[in-house]
Amino acid sequence: MxxxxxxxxxxxxxxxxxxxxxxxxxxxxxxKPQAVIDTVTHFYEHDNANVHRGVHTLAERSTSRYEEARRKVQQFIHAQRSDEIIFTKGCTDSLNLVTSTYGNQVIHAGDEIVITIMEHHSNLIPWQQLAKQKGAKLKYIDIDENGQLKMDQAARLITDRTKIVAVTHISNVLGTVNPIQQLAAIAHQHHAVIVVDGAQAVAHLPVNVQELGADFYAFSGHKMLSPTGIGVLYGRHNLLAKMTPYQYGGEMIAEVHQQESTWAEPPFRFEAGTQNIAGAIGLGAAIDYLNQVxxxxxxxxxxxxxxxxxxxxxxxxxxxxxxxxxxxxxxxxxxxxxxxxxxxxxxxxxxxxxxxxxxxxxxxxxxxxxxxxxxxxxxxxxxxxxxxxxxxxxxxxxxxxxxxxxxxx
Amino acid sequence: MGLDKLRNLYQAVILDHANHPRNKHKLTNPTTTMTVHNPTCGDTINLQVQVKNNRLADIAFTGSGCSISQASASMMTEAVKGKSTQEAQQMAKTFSDMAIGKYHYQKDLKKLGDAQVLINIMQFPARIKCATISWWALERALAKEDQTGEQRSK
CATH class of the missing domain: 3.90.1150.10 (Aspartate Aminotransferase, domain 1)
Known part of the structure; x- marks a missing residue:
């Protein structure tokens, strides 16, 4: 080897x-491979400017590189459209985004959220706190003696009361790969959405969010050769379009008046403030490197x-x-x-x-x-x-x- | 081999305390009980003290953790048993100063008994918490004892 x-x-x-x-x-x-380190250094030495709001040459360069990175992510995880890719500060941020926007909108008292016993705290505590706030129920799919999800139990736990199923693609402890396709099919039968934590998966196997049937797919850049502080939330366009903003501020608006405001279309609705531009471009370079290998x-x-x-x-x-x-x-x-x-x-x-x-x-x-x-x-x-x-x-x-x-x- | 360097941290006396901890049991009538956790590793120390006339008449601990935290708890209980609460508080301060490399007097260090061998913990910054958790529990137990003791005497 x-x-x-x-x-x-x-x-x-x-x-x-x-x-x-x-x-x-x-x-x-x-x-981080040399190629990623060099790309980030090159960006700061040659192209650095804020994105989307400048008309000068550097602003255009950095905007085009930032948006190019978004398209690289789209192709890497086989999303249908590039506006389904939201840049976040990491997987935890991505999962909190889903919880506090989509989760907050669809979960009501008596609803159920189904997760697994092998979840990382970042795909557990946001749902636990949301369930507590709303008077919803949080249910756990257990594992068998081999550390694999009990799928018969999953089929029983996910019902018409379930609004969200949140599960990790690969366990960060047990090393098991969960049957996302199967879980997505069960969730969809009951009109629930499935949120997948891909933190341990994206750098280790080919990911196709459409084939998986994932409605949301979250991951961090730093676990896939990129700098820290950059992450991704993929969300199906029809879901993102109905979601309320995550944070308020610059960049995420359509119109702002003294007493009310309207929001930009996704993905910008969810990218308030200046984003980690160098991080996103570094992530793009990491994807190029991974594709090359x-x-x-x-x-x-x-x-x-x-x-x-x-x-x-x-x-x-x-x-x-x-x-x-x-x-x-x-x-x-x-x-x-x-x-x-x-x-x-x-x-x-x-x-x-x-x-x-x-x-x-x-x-x-x-x-x-x-x-x-x-x-x-x-x-x-x-x-x-x-x-x-x-x-x-x-x-x-x-x-x-x-x-x-x-x-x- | 790299493990030779391990002997700087895991000296014989430490391994002896880790494998045969002293005062690791429950007290029948403690005056104060204090439980502290190290959230980064899940270590727990349950410390019990019995204070009589401002003296640590008895002290014991239970709990689980790595060999450094277990050995440190064992050495701490040996060092402070029978001491006045004021002395014990001073020793806890000496220990935490020593662990983070702050200046301390040699004579204060000597008072710590076996516990002073943990001075090498400084070379392993990730493990400092393991060594200090039981002393921290002691400080908190004594602070609580001060409050409840005052109430008792009222």
Missing amino acids: SNPWRDDFPILKQRVNDERLAYLDNAATSQ GMDKIQHHEQEMVKDLLPRIVKMPGVTVYGPHDADKHTGVIAFNIDGIHPHDVATALDMDGVAVRAGHHCAQPLMERLGVPATVRASLAFYNDQQDIDQLLAAIQDTKEFFKHGTR
Whole structure:
């Protein structure tokens, strides 16, 4: 599993704690290829101006690059129209946008919102608080012993009372890919909409929002090679057209009078104030880079790494791996614990061997409670990882086990 | 190997406290109970103190967390047991100053007993909270004790 892409990421060339850096915290944020860094630098050195409101040359340049980025996103996720792409500051912002506009408009007392037990807090708390405010009911689809959604239960929970189904495309803990098409079909049968959290998916497999049947699809740029502070909300045009604004201010208006105002058409209705222009252009560059590598190739390479890593880590004595143990059903997000060693101690120990992982509850406390653990370690892959990263991780886990075993005597 | 550096943090005395924590149980008649959480990692410390005549007659903890937080709680209870509440508060301040690298007197540091080995935590900024959580619980327990103690004496 040689890797032609690793060299495109300057940050990976450094040593950490005198060791080769094995960056395996990609589910938290991805690293940035030189092409993205250069594009953002070039923008600030040559094209920077505010968008949509200037007539001078720089304003035209930055506007056209900003809107070009929107079209790149549209094509990347196969949306029907570019005005279905709203730039936000990240996935959390996108999900809060849906909750406080569409959610606020359609949810009434007695209605039901169905989510899953594996949701990240960002696709959980907004719905929980909305349900509380409105006197609506929040229901959870559970997981089976393999960490996969109980689809028979989903079919029972989603009823005519359900107005919104909100579900993650890929779990940020279990590494499972949820059957979005199937869930969308059930939701649509009951005239509910489906909101998909794509944060862990967009950089790892080809996404086609139309084929998925997603009414809303949210994701962050920073988990897909872009700068932080840029995200996307895709929404079906007929839904966006009926939605009230998210925030008020410049750019989002049609007409403003002393006592009343009217709103711009989507997507501008939802982009109040000066947006993260450089971030959007950086996201455009990231999409170019991902397309150049090829999303199919990325998915294949990551799957090959999972096929190597998962059985080896599952086999290690004293190591518990969460989520499916079948490599075909598991993406590159691998959560685990070592018997008798707290995940934070494991993460510190791995760091001393140059291996960057995450430890904690991964912003999924209800899932941790469901799994019966306070926290886990999580190693998460990206296409720029390679065989050496995997071997380094497994060797560091072995080191950690030995250190704490001998240290206790 | 990188794990050699781990010994700076996980010294034998720390691992000993982590694996055989002292005073880890419930008190039968505490005067104050305090629970604190570390929301970033889910660690919890339930601290119980029994104050008699402004002295920490007894102290114990329960809860779960990483080896640093468990060892620190164990060493803290050993260090402050039998001390006056005022001394204990001063020790908590010394500990938090030490953990964030602020100036502290050597003689104050000595009073912390085993707990002073956690001075190396400074080199691991992400883990400072693990070491300070039990001392923070102590500070809050003593503050609460001050209030309820005053009420009791009224």
